[in-house]
Amino acid sequence: MKTILVTGGAGFIGSNFIHYLLGNYSEYKVINLDLLTYAGNLENLKDLAHHGNYLFIQGDISSSALLEAIFKANPIDYVVNFAAETHVDRSIREPEIFVRTNVLGTANLLNVARKYWVNRDDSYGGNKFIQISTDEVYGSLSAKGFFTEDTPYNPRSPYSASKAGADLLAQSFYATYGFPVVITRCGNNYGPYQFPEKLIPLMINNALQKKPLPVYGDGLQIRDWLYVEDHCAAITLVLQKGKVGTVYNIGGRNEQTNLQVVKTIINYLQKHVDPLITVDLIKHVADRKGHDRRYGIDPTKIQTELGWSAQTPFHIGIEKTIRWYLEHQEWLANVTSGEYQSYYQKIYGRLEQ
Ligand code: NAD
Ligand code: DAU
DSSP states (O other): OEEEEEESTTSHHHHHHHHHHHHHOSSEEEEEEEOOOTTOOGGGGGGGTTOTTEEEEEOOTTOHHHHHHHHHHSOEEEEEEOOSOOOHHHHHHOHHHHIIIIIIIHHHHHHHHHHHHOOTTSOOTTOEEEEEEEGGGGOOOOSSOOBOTTSOOOOOSHHHHHHHHHHHHHHHHHHHHOOOEEEEEEOEEESTTOOTTSHHHHHHHHHHTTOOEEEETTSOOEEEEEEHHHHHHHHHHHHHHOOTTOEEEEOOSOEEEHHHHHHHHHHHHHHHTOTTOOGGGEEEEOOOTTOOOBOOBOOHHHHHHHOOOOOOOHHHHHHHHHHHHHHTHHHHHHHTSTHHHHHHHHHHGGGGO
């Protein structure tokens, strides 16, 4: 049995990852450490509450005392660090918390893990620390070319700068201490349990209520979309076979403009839910500050070295995702009550006037 400390496991990708891991393997025990910020939700994991290989701990990756207690009490073999502030729009308004969690929190996690994993000859046995990073650390592409693992850092938002800071710290731990870090960099994930501040669930939620669909600027920005379960399979493979001290880009070669994505959602809902959900709901609003124009990932390395490739075509993944939200409207109603309302007013307040 191997014990994995998963941080941020109550969020979107983290909860999908824990479901994927415990659903497919019996040899892993998962300890989920999550602060339960606005983005963390135990409802995402309620079916696992009594699972024998699952333990939840509420807490902050920035607390060394808590991390020390967890490492002391449990034989942690691996860390998968999802915990982060993740929304670019929030980082533009309140950058401090992004530095605190994403940079200082990751530094703390690296430091405590090193303290408990290192032994006298500086070898770390089979331990591994997976830092879940993002393609946004590479910045913005023009119409041609792709991000490879060697593309230089060029983060352009407080969010991506804080993630780049975490990557650099992780890489420095490998260079300085031989600490067994692997970094993964993925594009935009979509699927169940994504908080409706992000493009796809926000558009589904608004369309169902026939509220305006706020498209930033001309809507021709490009993102490289990956179904979350494919991402979880890639992370599992990196955990099992990834080479320490290296980076793996994870992407499904699936670039779409934001308008294409929004129209796909409208078409599905118009056909299957309500003919009054039409493109007339689209409202072009002021562009995001410093908006990255295009992301495009070259996943050749993980395909050739680890044999991974995305299995879910976008037209299938997006239908599965929309259906999941239609079948979980109570979940959607719960997460959009409370703090979400004041956030929505701040970002989109004037839309409906
Ligand atoms: P999310 O916002 O849905 O979840 C983040 C989770 O981290 C929440 O459960 C939250 O409670 C927890 N958390 C926040 N601060 C914490 C702290 N100080 N201590 C402990 N837990 C804390 O995020 P997500 O979309 O699931 O992203 C997970 C990771 O993947 C992040 O590191 C993100 O940068 C990265 N990533 C996300 C995407 C994407 O498309 N969503 C793409 C590439 C990389
Ligand atoms: O590329 C990976 C990144 O993808 C992750 O590192 C981030 O954590 C994740 O949030 C995501 O960042 P984006 O900024 O690309 O995702 P978001 O869903 O916020 O926006 C996707 C695109 O849609 C982006 O071009 C902005 C646009 N958008 C977004 C919202 C919320 C709109 O046009 N309108 C909106 O209301």
